[in-house]
Amino acid sequence: MENAQIADVFDEISAILQILGENAFRVRSYQNAARTVRDMADRAEDLLSSGEDLKKLPGIGSSIAEQIDEIVRSGTSHRLTELRGKLPRGFLELLRVRGLGPKKAKKLYDDLGIKSLDDLEQACKDHRIRDLPGMGVKTEEKFLENIGRARENVGRMLLRDADAVFEAFAEHIETVPGLQRFSAAGSRRRRRETIGDLDILLQVTDRDAAINRILTFPAISEVEAQGKEKLTLILNGNLNVDVRFFEADEFGAALLYFTGSKAHNIAVRKVAIDQGYKLNEYGLYKGDKRVAGNTEDEVYEVLGLDSIAPELRENRGEVEAAAKHALPILVDHNDIHGDFHSHTIETDGKQSIEEMAQAARMRGLDYLAITDHSQAVTIARGMDNKRVEKHAEAVRKVDAKLDDFWLLAGVEVDILKDGSLDIDTDILGELDWVIASIHSHFDLDEKEMTQRLLAAIETGVVDCIGHPFTRHLVTRGPISIDVDTVFQACRDNGVCLELNAQPERLDLPDVYCHRAKEIGVKVAIASDAHKATDLDYMRYGVSTARRGWLEPGDVLNSLSTKELRKRLVRKPGAQRWR
């Protein structure tokens, strides 16, 4: 039983309770529990079987702890089953329509018998919505417009794609007359792997002029709300953008507030309340007097907290750590001296060894591992034993010509279904850098998959497990493994874990970066570049590492070439990373 499945149960319970008009705080309790369970690194199932008390977790009390126990043991929740019986099938999909919340959904059902998106669409077309109390022609039109988007199930956008939209929009914002300050906030600023919408804060001298200028941005497909404080836009028909205006002395408090996360805000607000302050998006107040608000740092400081990097603001212990002056010194882009995973035209890359090396140098790196695919990945024209040897020779030849740069001759070797590697171990033993990855049979059960990885880890010739969960943020969930067992084996065998920086992977996920650190496994951040410009994905790896609390010392990339060469000497019978 995965945590995500348990979290889904609580989210659904919460949604149904909301429609049924239950106590709003009970509704929120289920949401909080869902978030806690979804975000924690340990599996609830494992905690239970090792006798841990789930009630120690934030937002989990005796009732929800019992429910988790039931879900893990029986695979079902009688509470959810019972609640589902109170609503027609498909009813919850109504809540995905923007502007339609639980209250209106209930009214639509009670008054018009609307049970699904189809019913709602028909009722709009028949103009039956406009006659309901509290709703009118505009409501009807809005529903009709938003039903399409709800059907498309517009999920979250990859961080990279949100970055692209934001950067174009930011260029436009730079032309706003009287612009004094602007910043992205929200999950983009926290560098979450996916983004629901963009939040942008502005400080300008003339709001009307600024709004007029902003509204000329060509990608705006709709203006959903427009007021003195706030502008809600839809860009390219699929991305919501909130633009908010603040004055100079409010800006820091606003940035803090709108960067979130919501859970972080609540935790910080609680610190404020405990010390007799009031904190909102306009400032930190003692009574009616604003005591901080210009900058985020100022607000944190008055509250006795160290400044918390946006990537950490998920209420995973960062507020407590800030109060104890025990925050990690996070790894930074400047700490990254090299890249541990790249491909060339030898397999499915787009550029030559020389071109990749040159591109890496131009980006200020001191070393790059060339790690083309092995034979099992036929679609990428993977290499057999002979080609691996020949390719390594070619890499070393290029390396010999480079001053002050190290091109590591490596391979991304496949872990076959039974855990064996598809290149001979004596050949692998001669290489500078060996990544072992899973590219097939993703659906083995946890026991088999764990054994499969353990077998690869214990070969003694693997330096790193590539994209350990093989997840794909849009199309594929993670493989199922016993995380602690695998990570401990990595530690004991001197194998490190890759943090694959491809924006659709970001694998290790942040919570497992944190777990790796706790267990004592080193992390190698790697772009997995298939062409020169992919090397820039490193920044997504670094931000994910930061979200996982990693410090330079936790990350292999912080080693200089000299230090790395020392660490990579493979003594006969000994592992590398002890």
Added chain:
DNA sequence: GCCGTTTTCGGCCCGACTGTTTTCAGTCG
């Protein structure tokens, strides 16, 4: 439903905008 160094009961973040009202409820973040 959760939580507690003022509490085991009585709190639980709160402001902006819209669309419908004629002073406010619902939704959203």
